[in-house]
Amino acid sequence: LEKFPLDEEVFSQLNYAEEEGSKALFQSLHLASWDDVVEINDNFSLHKMKIDILDFMPESNSFDIIYFDAFAPSKQSEMWSQEVLNKMYDCQSHTGIFTTYCAQGQFKRDLKAVGYISEELPGPPGKKEMTRGIKQ
Numbered sequence: 001l002e003k004f005p006l007d008e009e010v011f012s013q014l015n016y017a018e019e020e021g022s023k024a025l026f027q028s029l030h031l032a033s034w035d036d037v038v039e040i041n042d043n044f045s046l047h048k049m050k051i052d053i054l055d056f057m058p059e060s061n062s063f064d065i066i067y068f069d070a071f072a073p074s075k076q077s078e079m080w081s082q083e084v085l086n087k088m089y090d091c092q093s094h095t096g097i098f099t100t101y102c103a104q105g106q107f108k109r110d111l112k113a114v115g116y117i118s119e120e121l122p123g124p125p126g127k128k129e130m131t132r133g134i135k136q
Helices: 020-031 084-093 105-115
Strands: 039-042 044-047 063-068 090-100 115-122 129-135
Touching: 020 039, 044 084, 063 084, 084 090, 105 115, 105 129
Parallel strands: 063 090
Antiparallel strands: 039 044, 090 129, 115 129
16 A cells, blocks of 8 residues: 555666566566556565555455555554554454564554564664564
């Protein structure tokens, strides 16, 4: 879900994927059409939607993985509300995984309160840790 997607002019300059195979994958993710399910490879389909998460009305059990890349709760508090977390939990499959860079204590407690098992994971370079929620 992305309310304000980046234009190709912007994402093509990001240069996150330097290896040729990674570069092709990076491009396929960003060039995938909006509002359609696109098969990226045999094991991964992507459904990009131009919509505000607060307006999103998902069907139950429709997602296996949610990568939640919102700004920090201190910057974008509405994204981290119980309402949004409940919505994410309800739309995930039985073994759904919710992952985010946020490792704030209150967020982890909220994640548990909606029903996820919360786990701390080592973060990527520049981040001490990440959080993964597993649907119970």
